[in-house]
Amino acid sequence: MTDDTRKDTEGKRAAVTGANTTVLTVARIRGIVARTLWMICLALALVLAFAAFSFALKANPDNALVQGIQDFADSWVDLGFFDLDNPVKQFENPNGDVKTALFNYGIAAVVYLIVGRFLERIIRP
Template identity: 50%
Template sequence: MTTKIRATLAQLVWLACAFAALLLAVGALLIALDANKSNELVQAILRGASWADLGIFSRRDGIKQFTGEGAEVKNALFNWGLAAIAWLVVGRVLERIIKP
């Protein structure tokens, strides 16, 4: 019974991390495509991505900050892209640790 619970928990952790990475990737894409930020769905995705970046990979104050033309897009793609990769790596490592 414990094996089944650990396997299920490992899957849930992986899904949560993959969902966070998806939010970040879609958020960066929306920034790159200059999506309508007054749209409720776009706002919700950008809020979710801002939460998932944990402040470390923030597009406004993250690992790397670009300046000049297209800086907002470059910041979002670079920082949120790194954050998405980090979520996937951490998720996979945690899944391997939890899984029996």
């Protein structure tokens, strides 16, 4: 093998290695972004679940933690569409407020989980 052949082979090998490194870096970044989006959607679904269970268990509304979770869920996590002031489904029984919270926040949590998993599958390489 001549020196020119060695240089060409090493140059091609370096070019292929650089391309592979770029592809791996992009794949790694896409994986991190997908995992991060899934974790955010999961956390928001958990906030809605905790808020719904706080209504169902009749948790003390004067407690700062309970009030904070309910306010956070009611402010923007419920997507505005599943709001308890203007719910998708309103129940009128003696336990209507609990059923309304469980139904609407439960549906919103499921929506977050479906959208989060869908986005993760699209973004992940």
